[in-house]
Amino acid sequence: MKKALSKSLALITVMTLGACGETAKDSVEISLPNKNPYPSTYQTPESPAFALIGANLLTGDGAELTNTDLLIENGKIVAMGPALELQPGTIQVDARGQWVTPGLIDVHSHMGVYPSPATSNHSDGNEMTSPVTAEVWAEHSVWPEDPQFEKALAGGVTTVQILPGSGNLIGGRGVTLKNIPSITVQGMKFPGAPYSLKMACGENPKRVYGRRNTLPSTRMGNMAGYRAAWIEASDYKKSWDDYVTDAQAGEDVDPPSRNLRLETLAGVLEGDIRIHNHCYKVDEMAQMIDMSKEFGYKIAAFHHAVEAYKAAPMLAKEGICGVMWADWWGFKQEAFDMVRENIALVDYAQACAVIHSDNPIQVQRLNQEMAKAMSAGNRMGLDISAAKAMRWGTYNAAMALGLEDQIGSLAVGKNADIVLWTKHPLSIYSLAQKVWIDGNLRFDRFDKSVQPTSDFNLGIISAGEARP
Amino acid sequence: MNKLSVFIILLFAYLSASASSILIKGADIYSTTGLLPKSNIYIENGIITAIGRSTPMSADMEVDGSGMSITAGLFNSSTHIGTVEVSAISPTVDFYSDNEAVTAALRIADAFNPRSTLIPHYRVHGLTHALLVPESGTNLFSGQVGLVQLGNQPKVIHNSLAVALDFTESGVELSGNSRAAALVQMRQALDDAKDFSRNRKAAMAGDHRDYVLSYADLAALESVVNGHKPLLVKTHRASDITTILALAKDFQLQLILSGAIEGWMVAEEIAKAGVPVIMDPIHNLPNSYESLGARLDNAKLLADAGVTLLFTGMGGSDTHNAYLVKQSAGNAVANGLSKSMAIAAMTSNPAKVFGASVSGDIAVDQTADLVLWGGDPLELTSEAQLVLINGEVIPMESRSFQLRDRYFKRLKKD
Structure with a gap:
């Protein structure tokens, strides 16, 4: 090909197939947009092998194991069981009689994009200038020095999905971060984590744009807005598919013009980008599911799903996670039909139940949110163990993010994201004592040298001060 | 909670209508005089008539409280x-006004709706009393504070306490954005x-x-x-707290502070x-430049200095989930406050400070405003098993429970 290629397009050499299935000698160069132009720079720091000895585990995938050892090497859990035989010299952390869980995961956070202090200069979470802003990426708004991150870490949170706000029908890309101190967001990005796209049902987009007398001002306007976007995206995807087909056929074709907004939407249609859909009400969830079938994409999760208990059989059938609060309600009509048993009932219906915070206070105590949701379920006679409740903030959350093969449970081969608690993790009196991410100790309640604080806090917190 | 507890709740619903005497046996009772472990409490016609090991041995309604605890009803301040x-539906919002002509005269209690669909949701989770604090969109003075009781007949106990x-950043904004102007x-x-x-x-004569x-x-x-x-x-x-303390001294005012996220810095x-x-006590984020000093042990540090604490919470859910004041209190204990102080801050302290007809305590000869909790009173896994407000057992009914039951029935069929 003789055409000059844009620097933003990656060259892909494709061996075309001959008519008889043999590899043809001719090769064509197809230029496709780079899908990862802002790559993670995170690398697991090297750390010596160590073992947690004699811990009580809530494994995150539903089990409770007593008096169990965990061996961690190169950032991974490499062995797990009672009385492991350890190499001489392996560092041992005495966890006898203490409780250990996987690192907690918050699949709905605005840390960094709505940081503390909540001043307008850093209010970067909602690009409310057009109802469909699929072209914006939350990671480009994240302020890594947000002091909220370290507070979440002290609450045992090791992975967070940062989402744009819900003012738009399609608000932009979310990003999954490791909750580690870094001067850049790239340094926090979870390597290889799938991108997400934030969509919003209901009151927020129609309120924001209705006030401006532009579409959408109604729920039917919401639907028309999403569908118009998916139609455009389908055409856009086809233009690239056609380009690839033609180029492979040896035709001398130019790549289509890039469109950032449609590129993200096409990424959803291709199955690369996961839909995280703010959607409170069961009737709207059903519409969103039909729409996903109309355009051929999959919804990963409904967030703030206050009515997930009404939708539970639908969620189970479609394999969509319900992402819920334990008890928030009443701030809007769409949040009025709250039941504290929501998470328990979604779980009862064998759908994927996930707890989330959406809030910098709640993210610090996801374990308490699990306790409340478990207790509400048990009050109505459902028999929910602590081990099961722990799934909602660990393994199930990892499933919502598409990362369940790496995080979300204590199992051999998984990332060593681990929390050692001062008491039973579902007790109100319990605090995260030590937090490891990829086998590296990132927080220690009783060692000030392992209590990271952001640049912002210097001069506010005096040197050496531990401020809970 | 086990099936037995579910049975107990149903039993309460059945018995409570007719019970003129109630005996709760063997519960840990948190009173202002201290913890009375594994004690009995006897309530006759709504009045606590005996507490201890040697109470009357039978009653119309008897409850085995072993493994459970009793506190006074929760009071969110x-x-x-x-x-x-x-x-988000402004016609339903009466606590806030942007009427420039009405400031201190506004009495939020005048707007109190005893039939609010929210009230049953509070009381089934152990909240029995609450302070109503108005907000203004135009003036530093937002109005008069009321006190309500959330029993079977919810009512205003006091309409101007x-x-x-508001001398926070948002109050100051109403005064032209300068503390000095405010x-x-x-x-x-x-x-x-x-x-x-x-x-x-x-003046009145012009x-x-x-x-x-x-x-x-x-x-x-x-x-x-x-x-x-x-x-x-x-x-x-x-520094704003210090300013207000000085103003109150100058004008010889009785003062109550609210918020005080940096209170620990001037606790003495x-x-x-x-x-x-x-x-x-849940606030620990530097969420604005007036709260850079936020920390989770603020309550402990204030209490250590001898300050009387009244709790609210939790976070932004202080109305729709006003009973979660208990979660804020529990977090204060996890961060160093004594359990008795934490319980007092949402029971007896507000009763004392406001001197209204609320005891906030578990004591003989007092009207029963109390909660029987399934376990430790601050644990989130301890559900309210039995709630008495103004001497009456309240039914364990709420809109939320009705929704739950309707959909659980459908889920069981599927």
Whole structure:
């Protein structure tokens, strides 16, 4: 090909197939947009092998194991069981009689994009200038020095999905971060984590744009807005598919013009980008599911799903996670039909139940949110163990993010994201004592040298001060 | 909770209608005199008549309280209960006004709706009393603070316990965005109220100088400047707290502080002035430049200095989930506050500070306002098993429970 290629397009050499299935000698160069132009720079720091000895585990995938050892090497859990035989010299952390869980995961956070202090200069979470802003990426708004991150870490949170706000029908890309101190967001990005796209049902987009007398001002306007976007995206995807087909056929074709907004939407249609859909009400969830079938994409999760208990059989059938609060309600009509048993009932219906915070206070105590949701379920006679409740903030959350093969449970081969608690993790009196991410100790309640604080806090917190 | 507890709850619903005497056996009772472990409590016609090991041995309704605990009913000291249904639907919101002509005279209790669909949701989770604090969109003075009881017949117990003033960043914004300007307005209002009090007749007859505030507002401030009614000031920054303490001293006001996120920095000053503090111990984020010093042991540090604490919470859910004041209290204990102090801050302390007809305690000869919890009172896994308000057992019914039961039935069929 003789055409000059844009620097933003990656060259892909494709061996075309001959008519008889043999590899043809001719090769064509197809230029496709780079899908990862802002790559993670995170690398697991090297750390010596160590073992947690004699811990009580809530494994995150539903089990409770007593008096169990965990061996961690190169950032991974490499062995797990009672009385492991350890190499001489392996560092041992005495966890006898203490409780250990996987690192907690918050699949709905605005840390960094709505940081503390909540001043307008850093209010970067909602690009409310057009109802469909699929072209914006939350990671480009994240302020890594947000002091909220370290507070979440002290609450045992090791992975967070940062989402744009819900003012738009399609608000932009979310990003999954490791909750580690870094001067850049790239340094926090979870390597290889799938991108997400934030969509919003209901009151927020129609309120924001209705006030401006532009579409959408109604729920039917919401639907028309999403569908118009998916139609455009389908055409856009086809233009690239056609380009690839033609180029492979040896035709001398130019790549289509890039469109950032449609590129993200096409990424959803291709199955690369996961839909995280703010959607409170069961009737709207059903519409969103039909729409996903109309355009051929999959919804990963409904967030703030206050009515997930009404939708539970639908969620189970479609394999969509319900992402819920334990008890928030009443701030809007769409949040009025709250039941504290929501998470328990979604779980009862064998759908994927996930707890989330959406809030910098709640993210610090996801374990308490699990306790409340478990207790509400048990009050109505459902028999929910602590081990099961722990799934909602660990393994199930990892499933919502598409990362369940790496995080979300204590199992051999998984990332060593681990929390050692001062008491039973579902007790109100319990605090995260030590937090490891990829086998590296990132927080220690009783060692000030392992209590990271952001640049912002210097001069506010005096040197050496531990401020809970 | 096990199936037995579910059975117990159903049993309560059945018995409570007819029970004139209630015996709870073997529960840990948290009273202001201390913890009474594994004790019995006997309630006759709504009055606690005996507490201890040797209470009467039978009653119309008997409950095995072993492994459970009893506290006074929870009291949240900063809410909008009964003055909002859905926050985003402004016709349902009465705690907030942007009427420039109404400031201190506004009585939030006038708008209290005892039939609010939210009230049953609070009481089934152990909240029995709440302070109603108004908010203003135009003035530093937002109005008069009310007290409500959330029993079977919810009612206003007091319609003017204090006058509320907002000296946070959002209050200051209403004064032209300068703390200094806000202070001019405050002093002027207080001076005017004093002047009005001395010259009431002449002023009302139109035979006196003009005031910035209306006569109604000045009349509402009269008992504040005369020291009979507290001024309740919401403020967070340590230096702002100091400023307000000095203002209260100058004008010889009774003062209650609210918010006080940086209170720990000036805890000794607050204690020395004998000023109680309404606070939510959950705040530990530098969420604004007035709360850079936020920390989770604020409650502990204030209590250590001898400050009387009154809790609210949790976080932004202080109205729709006002019973979660218990979660805020539990977090304060996890961060160093004693359990008895934490319980007092949402039971007996507000009762004492506001001197209203709420005991906030578990004691003989008092009307029963109490909660039987499934375990440790602060654990989130300890559900309210039995709630008495004003001596009456309240039914374990709420809109939320009705929704739950309707959909659980459908899920079981699927």
